[in-house]
Every structure is written in structure tokens, then in C-alpha cells.
Amino acid sequence: MDKVSYSKWADILKALGHPIRLRIVESLLDAEKCVGTIWANLDLPQSTVSQHLSLLRSKGIVQDERCGSKVKYFLKDRRIAEIIKVMKAR
Amino acid sequence: MDKVSYSKWADILKALGHPIRLRIVESLLDAEKCVGTIWANLDLPQSTVSQHLSLLRSKGIVQDERCGSKVKYFLKDRRIAEIIKVMKAR
DNA sequence: CACTAATTTTAGCATATTTTGATTGACACG
DNA sequence: CGTGTCAATCAAAATATGCTAAAATTAGTG
DSSP states (O other), X not given: OOHHHHHHHHHHHHHHOSHHHHHHHHHTXXXXXXXXXXXXXXXXXXXXXXXHHHHHHHTTSEEEEEETXXXXXXXXXXXXXXXXXXXXXX | OOHHHHHHHHXXXXXXXXXXXXXXXXXXXXXXXXXXXXXXXXXXXXXXHHHHHHHHHHTTSEEEEEETTEEEEEEOOHHHHXXXXXXXXX
């Protein structure tokens, strides 16, 4: 792995390395969801959820798409899903 | 994934989410190494390396074993290696 | 024991991250 | 346009992390 990859992947892993963000990402494994739906599962202030989404977006882990008055989020990199699959294995 | 797993894996991913620690872990993929050898590849103060090793150890990512005056480190959880394999894919 | 090499630990400081209320922006609808 | 809903951003406080330098530990050797 070259230097760029090290810091890129370190950034990605760091972004995943937070319980709330990990839950958000896992909730997007099977389907895209809008912010309100993600928020509904998390018992946290709306701004907190939005900040975490913003971080995940800035690292290229998720992508958003406006859909009328809502904003949908979905996973952007297939490998993220694979990493989570490894974690869940046994 | 249950709540305990979320915070456990978030901790693990956070620990991996640092370029130095990622390099350390990657260097242990193929073989165990003593601190001096790990240090030699990193151009950092020895105590800094030791602190990163200590963190990786506290998260159960690596394990150490004293061997005379040296201390060897090796990966403890096979799944960590699998996560890195996913990262390196393409 | 004294000396050296290998490694860890501690302490302090600078930076970065996390959280949250308040504010702002975007959109739909009457 | 005014209002309500959904979501992003701002700003400030609290907390956590990373690094350096110095001191401490542990083991091997004469």
C-alpha cells in the first residue's frame, strides 16, 4: 500500500470508528434512507446526526441525493459493506 | 449487531484509523516482529511507536510476547487481516 | 552489582473531535 | 407570500488524541 492509500484508508477507518457512524453505515447496508429515517433510529439531536452524516460524506463513504424536501443517503463504496461483513462474521 | 459489538468494533476501527497504526498492523500481516524492527520502518521516536503498539494491544488487535530482552508483536484477530485485504483489493 | 539495550510509562501541551442548541436554507403547499 | 417540515451549518464547550521529552522498567552481560 502506498502512502496516499495509508492516509486515505486510515481516514476511512477513523470515520467508521465511531459507534454512531457505524450504526448509520450499517443501516445503509441494505437500502438507501433519508435523514429523517436514519435519525429516527438513533435517539440523538438532529444536528448530531447531520454532523456525522456530513463527516461520512466528506470521506466518500456515503453519498447524498436530494429528493424533493428530503435527502437520501446511500453507501458509495462497495468495500465498506465488505468490511462490515467481515466484522459480522461470527 | 448488538450495542456491545458496535462500540467494540467502533473502537477497533478507530484504532486502525491512524496512518501509523495502519502501517504497523500491515507490517504484522505476514509475520510477527519485535518493537525494534517495527520502529525501524517508521522514522518516529521509539516512544511514539510504543504508545501506538500499546493502544493496538489494548483493543485486542495485536498481542505481545516477551522474548528475552525483546518484545514481539503479532496480530491477534484474523478478521483484522481480512479487513486490510478488502482495503487492498483493487 | 554496574552497565547497556530494549521497551514502556508518565507528564504536559497542542490539536482534533464530539456534542448540542440556535440559526439558516430548501422545498412543498395553500 | 407565509407557514411547516426536513436538513445543513455555526459556534462554543467538553472531551479525547497525538507528540515530545524525560524518567522508569526489564532483561542480558561482564
